[in-house]
Amino acid sequence: MAKFTRPTGTQDILPEDQPYWDHVLTCVASVARSYGFARIDTPVFEATEVFARGVGTGTDIVDKEMYSFKDKGGNDITLRPEFTAGVMRAYIENGMHVLPKPLKLYSTGPVFRYERPQAGRFRQLHQFNAEILGEQNPLADLEIMLIAWDIYTRLQFVNLSFQLNTTGCPVCRPGYVEHLRAYYRAHEHQICDDCKLRIDKNPLRVLDCKREQCQPIIAGAPKMIDHVCDDCATHFATLRVYLDDLGKPYTLNHRLVRGLDYYTKTVFEVWAEGIGAQSAVCGGGRYDGLIELLGGTPTPGVGFAAGIERAVMLMKAQHIAVPIPPAPPVFIAYLGDVARLHAVRLLAQLHQADIGAQVAMSGSLKAQLRQADRRDARFAIIIGEDEIAQGLVTLRDMAGGSQEMVPLAEVVKWLENKLASAEKSCTPLA
């Protein structure tokens, strides 16, 4: 039989990696709660139209990267390629507009994009995501940036930086796009073939073209910031005042654009090194038109999404230690059928006393103790024929190798004391 392999671009998150994932998710939940965000979980798949409309046809994500299929009922279904559109659908469908504003929501989970995998890029990836709905004040933009920043700070990342830009709004962006088009048409013979297509199809994209020949053209291109309307200019300026006041480092990057249609005004990314050619660990911005686009009453929103795989890669690249859950402290070994019965009873009693314990399932005493060692047990309990006869068990300290005889009836109490005193004498790492 042919070997099965995981589908391209997916990965098995093995036990050895779980501590990293646990740590990221714990930090996300903790920071999100501290800012007053409530968790929301939406389906992994939605009606295709939710994304086609919400993310926007014309974007690569919708046009080339969605996992779409018909279910048995003939419905057009798509595995979510991002969180925001689905969360907005849930907001509208559940009448969440009646909740106190601003509404703060966060999510974590898998998203799916059909891309060619490479370092830091997967077909099934995991994100954490936060949104603030119903608030047009730039303070909301600030808080979204802060929560992202704080999560990374809590994770002890270093050498991070914000990239910041504004993409305008329906009032001012069309005018800017015309300026940009005019400029590019004037330089059409100097730019790459991709950019020639982009001028018409996705004009803002020309700004983040990485080809050598396009760089001088990009450098001289008109900037959104010089063409925004008063509202957008004020919004952006206010946000920058807040960021400056807090001393948060950011780089104005007029080439920063988003691949998703719904963004307005603020766009930002958090950049880091250590994930191959990818630089963004986090991206987000404002999307004031999205809820209305999806059929809700006009409601402003701002949010971000961050890749968990990239966060884990960074933790490894920066040698950040993560807490590793302790192994069960007790391992029960035994000899003979009668002893096995006592071993099982003891296992139950220990768990009732909330002491982590495992019982040997087979093998010689030697093999059982080897198991205890491999599993990092602090104590081995050995139950043999001799001990049973006297109502005793052997309690072995695996670190030192010393052992003592303890009455069977008192083992649980003994271990409770031993483990409690051991905890006191051992300072947990910060």
Added chain:
RNA sequence: GUGGCUGUGGCCUAAUGGUUAAGGCUCCUGACUGUGACUCAGGCAACUGUGGGUUCGAGUCCCACCAGUCACCCCA
């Protein structure tokens, strides 16, 4: 979707075109019939990614496909 590189037990690695594909790690067993780690001895485990081709003979050379990986594109 395009391009570069790479495919040998679970992992790492060896094998001038020439016997039965070798070794290390891991795992298991034993030396110690009631005691882990160290040591020693042994054992499990590979139709060399798949399919063709060249050759008397292919892990080795050629082609295709598949997979992995890195980069473009795009994004988290």
